[in-house]
Every structure is written in C-alpha cells, then in structure tokens.
Amino acid sequence: MSLITHLVKLQKIDTAIMAIEELQGDLPSKVEELTTTMSQLESAITASKSRLTEIELEIRKLQTLEQERKDKIAKLQDQLYLVKTNREYDALMAEIDHLKGQLDEEEMRELELSEENDQVSEKLETDKTENEEMSQQLGTQRHELESRIAQTEEEHTKLVSKREDLAKNIDNPNLSLYDRVRSAREGLAVVPVSNQACGGCHSRIPSQLEAVIRSGERMTQCNTCRRILYWVDAEESS
Numbered sequence: 001m002s003l004i005t006h007l008v009k010l011q012k013i014d015t016a017i018m019a020i021e022e023l024q025g026d027l028p029s030k031v032e033e034l035t036t037t038m039s040q041l042e043s044a045i046t047a048s049k050s051r052l053t054e055i056e057l058e059i060r061k062l063q064t065l066e067q068e069r070k071d072k073i074a075k076l077q078d079q080l081y082l083v084k085t086n087r088e089y090d091a092l093m094a095e096i097d098h099l100k101g102q103l104d105e106e107e108m109r110e111l112e113l114s115e116e117n118d119q120v121s122e123k124l125e126t127d128k129t130e131n132e133e134m135s136q137q138l139g140t141q142r143h144e145l146e147s148r149i150a151q152t153e154e155e156h157t158k159l160v161s162k163r164e165d166l167a168k169n170i171d172n173p174n175l176s177l178y179d180r181v182r183s184a185r186e187g188l189a190v191v192p193v194s195n196q197a198c199g200g201c202h203s204r205i206p207s208q209l210e211a212v213i214r215s216g217e218r219m220t221q222c223n224t225c226r227r228i229l230y231w232v233d234a235e236e237s238s
C-alpha cells in the first residue's frame with residue numbers, strides 16, 4: 001500500500017474513534033442535565049406542597065375569625081333593640097360597621113387565598129406530571145448510556161489497536177505532519193479532491209496539482225488549508 005492509502009485509512013479510523021468519543025461525550029451531559037432539571041422540579045413540588053398547607057391553615061383561621069365576627073355582629077344587632085339613647089345607638093352602629101369592614105377584608109383575603117390555592121394546585125399537578133415523564137426519560141437515557149458505553153468500549157479498543165498497527169506503516173515525519181494538520185483542522189487531515197476542489201476547504205485545485213494527486217506519486221497538501229489530498233480512485237482501488 002502507498003503512503004497516501006495508509007493515510008486515508010488512518011483518517012477513517014481516526015474519524016470513527018472521534019465519532020465514538022463524541023457519542024459518549026453527549027449522553028453523560030444529557031443525563032446530567034435531566035438530573036438537574038428533575039431536582040429543580042422536585043424542589044418546586046416540595047415548595048408547592050408546603051405553600052398549600054400554609055394556605056389551608058390560613059383559610060381555616062380566617063373562617064374561624066369570620067364566624068366570630070358574624071356572631072358578634074348578630075349579637076350587637078340584637079342589642080340595637082334594647083338601647084335607650086341615640087348616642088348608644090350610634091355607638092353600636094359604629095361598632096357594627098367597623099366589624100363588617102373587618103369581615104369584608106377577611107372574606108376578600110379568603111377569596112385571594114382560595115384563588116392562590118387553585119393556581120398552586122394546578123402548578124403542582126403539572127410539575128408532578130413533568131417529573132414523572134422526566135424520571136422515565138432519565139431511566140431510559142441512563143440505560144442507553146450504560147449500554148452505549150459497554151458497546152462502544154469494545155469498538156473503541158479495537159479501533160485504537162488498529163490505528164497503532166496502521167501507524168507503524170507510516171514514517172514519523174509524515175505521521176507527525178498528519179497529526180499536526182488533524183489537530184489544526186478539527187480532526188480532518190486527509191480529504192479527497194472533489195470537483196477540482198479541496199474536500200476540506202473547497203479551494204480550487206490547479207489542474208497541474210490535480211494530475212500529481214491523481215498519479216499518487218507523492219503526498220500533496222492543499223495550498224490553503226494544508227490538508228493532505230487524495231484522488232478518490234485511490235481509495236476505491238485499495
């Protein structure tokens with residue numbers, strides 16, 4: 001096999017290794033993201049529950065208070081028939097009005113609380129449903145992550161040892177050139193010429209250079225991106 005054929009193969013292996021690493025790199029962060037969202041949801045659920053308890057307690061207190069006011073108002077209204085002077089009558093009426101005002105405020109507050117109760121209950125139900133869905137999703141993703149790691153680990157190991165064997169066939173200067181270009185060009189060092197252009201950066205390849213690449217006589221790099229170029233036939237015939 002020629003140098004360029006070896007380099008093309010090396011690139012394929014490296015691309016496959018990179019894909020595996022990317023695949024594994026994505027799932028753990030997804031699992032982590034889900035776990036974080038779920039713990040936020042769980043805190044929201046706890047907060048809603050404790051707010052609902054508070055509301056219930058406050059409503060009960062208000063209802064007791066309202067009953068007391070109503071009883072007192074009824075009692076005072078009975079006393080109205082017994083008063084002897086206008087002053088006494090006015091004083092009683094003023095007290096009744098005052099109590100009615102307080103009662104209005106309490107009833108208003110009770111209404112607000114019962115509206116809040118409805119909102120919080122609704123949010124609680126939504127959060128609970130979402131949490132359940134996420135919990136299922138998380139279970140699936142965790143499972144997938146574990147099996148993907150198990151699956152790809154074997155493939156990864158195989159590819160790495162294949163790469164080592166293949167790299168032995170390439171001399172050091174060319175291998176280090178390949179590695180340099182690869183790390184500078186997002187993992188892609190060897191590209192085919194396609195439509196008279198570099199398969200990496202799409203710069204036009206002069207026809208003279210194309211002839212050299214086609215012949216496979218010597219290793220050729222793109223003048224723009226420095227990637228190693230090969231003729232597609234070379235890959236197919238190997």
Ligand SMILES: [Zn+2]
Binds near residue numbers: 199222225
């Ligand atoms: Zn290029």
